[in-house]
Amino acid sequence: MKRRDVLRCLGGVAVALPLLELGVGHVRAAEGEGRVIELEARRFRYTPNEIHARAGETLTLAIRSVDFVHGFSMPELGLRSDLPPGRVTRIRLADLPVGRWTFLCDNFCGEGHEEMNGMLIVEA
Amino acid sequence: MNTMDRRRFLELCGLGGGAVFASALAGCSSLGAAKSADAADFYFVQLSDVHWGFRGPENPDPTGTLPKAIAAVNALPRQPDFIVFTGDLTHTTDDPEERRRRMAEFKGVAAALKVPTVHFMPGEHDASLDRGAAFQEYFGATHYTFDHKGIHFIVLDNVSDPGARVGTEQLEWLKADLERQDKDAPIVLFTHRPLFDLVPKWDWATRDGAQVIAALMPYRNLTVLYGHIHQEHHHLTGHIAHHSAKSLMFPLPAPGSQEKRTPLPWNPAVPYQGLGFREVDAEPRTARLAIQEFPVVAT
């Protein structure tokens, strides 16, 4: 599916790109950050690798990478970010749509990179 | 020609100029032309995704599969003009010495090819952990061009950047090279990853692939041949056709057919199932290409 189709079908979902661009460590527990979920990114696994949420919820993922500039990509939601090691990267997901949304590492990090992925499950 | 029945024959009408690739011999006009022994017609062989050094239940013959494919290529009654390996020559390793050992071994095995001209390019397993350093020591540049009997060939590197970017510098190099070509010139571009968004959630994409495709669009007779996805696949972006090749280690599931991109299991009833290589017949005069797929071992 093309990204713009996804965005279209997601309707009002706003992905917090300005937040991503601000990057790492600068973002405080700002207004509208919603529920904060901590993740660890380590070759070749995210912990946790399954996240549950409710439709319409706003979440912030606070991801600490420990060993590599892993990636965090949710292609179906049209967002990605690098995860520099030793820092916490915060990614805000607003007004989540129902569905099973894959996230994956999109920076090749070694043998096992292909298995470095997880699922955000959004239920009604 | 009973071998012909076994082969799947695919014609790419007008080298991507038409939206059609007929999957049957019938109506394949270029075949007749190729038989006319026009001096300019030729063919080459594409091998891909060897993953030398891989060990796992998905292939109980990890050191025998490539030699079998090479024997099959060497046994072709008429030898190709050249061979191209479209990346993932080796399986990745964290150990720089082991990476070089795998590259040296692979190179030694590939030297058994009777055809003297062999073009190499990296996959992410070869190049992403050291930005192509070891690959360049053993095989030279990761992106380059060459010309053969009227066709312009471009090798594009979308793997030395671990983030799967071609990058601004290489993109400018590509544009400058294309600038020198006629808009109707027959052009074949080799790359490892798909340039279009095939299955981004399986990492089957190139992060700046859309910019590459935009640069290719003015060229009316341009075809992309790639690897990475370990299976035959055909796709059009506008008039540009993209054809992926099989692996010589393990096959992967059909694009998006399941949640995860886990390799397909070895089938003891049909060893080497889903693995293979391809011939690409080229007719520069008419800008036609035709692809024939071959198994690793004749059945």
Ligand SMILES: [Cu+2]
């Ligand atoms: Cu990773």
